[in-house]
Amino acid sequence: MGQDTPEEYAEVSPALRRHVMNGLGLLPAGANVVMQLARLPIGHAVATSTVTSGALRAHPFKRTRTTLGYVVVSLLGTEEERRTLRRAVNSQHRHVRSSDDARVAYNAFDPELQLWVAACMYRGALDAMALVDPEASPALLDELYARCARFATTLQVAPERWPADRVAFEDYWAEAVKLVEMDELTRDYLWGVASLSFLPRPVGVVLGPLHRVIVAGFLPEPFRSELGLAWSGRREWLFHAVLRVAVVINRRLPRVLAEFPLNLVLLDARRRLRRGRPFV
DSSP states (O other): OOOOOGGGGTTSOHHHHHHHHOGGGGTTHHHHHHHHTOSHHHHHHHHTOOOGGGOTTTOHHHHHHHHHHHHHHHHHOOHHHHHHHHHHHHHHHTTOBOOTTOSSOOBTTOHHHHHHHHHHHHHHHHHHHHHHOTTOOHHHHHHHHHHHHHHHHTTTOOGGGSOSSHHHHHHHHHHHGGGOOOOHHHHHHHHHHHHTTTSOHHHHHHHHHHHHHHHHHHOOTTHHHHHTOOOOHHHHHHHHHHHHHHHHHHHTSOHHHHTTTHHHHHHHHHHHHHHTOOOO
């Protein structure tokens, strides 16, 4: 994959870069999508969107590539790369707004909703950090938190709206979670995410049940209850067993494999941004 040049990650410690790029951090991804869409305006914006070019059900692999590309470029990209990324995402978000007669109003440029999505992505990064390094130092956690502000500021969220520190974030989160709500439309959509029904049918049938357990295991309340995912002692045992196996395997892999597929996603995203190819 080649060596990273120092200037590419000048603002990121080597430790944080290793943690961010570890493919083990993808395990909480399904649960994180559920969290992001667990506010009615966001859930409806995605479930009813007429912008099909990046829709999960229509283009699952393209959508996954785009989402992961946003994550790695936001966290590790240069300022110029982030500006280009912002323009690409904004070009799509312009079309994501509710009609005048919609039951639930939404606008993809709403900074409050963008802040919520960014906050959920930070929670996902914390879950990933707990897998990669359960004994991460407070300094590394502080660096991760500060870096995750880019999830918000790469869009329309002003820097001052990102909570000042991890303590302030927990205060924000405690209030924001009170607005979590799903209806039949969003619950059906997110059940499909948890069940992998957007993938070719054989894949969803075989892996869907296990993926629902993984999603449920990473989901805190009230998300799990809103989605209607069952939880039990047996499911909890299975969830932790999967994590233990994944961690053991990951730690024995060479770096290039441990970072797969994020290393390829970052390489592809940078090439697209540099060459002016469609990102979204």
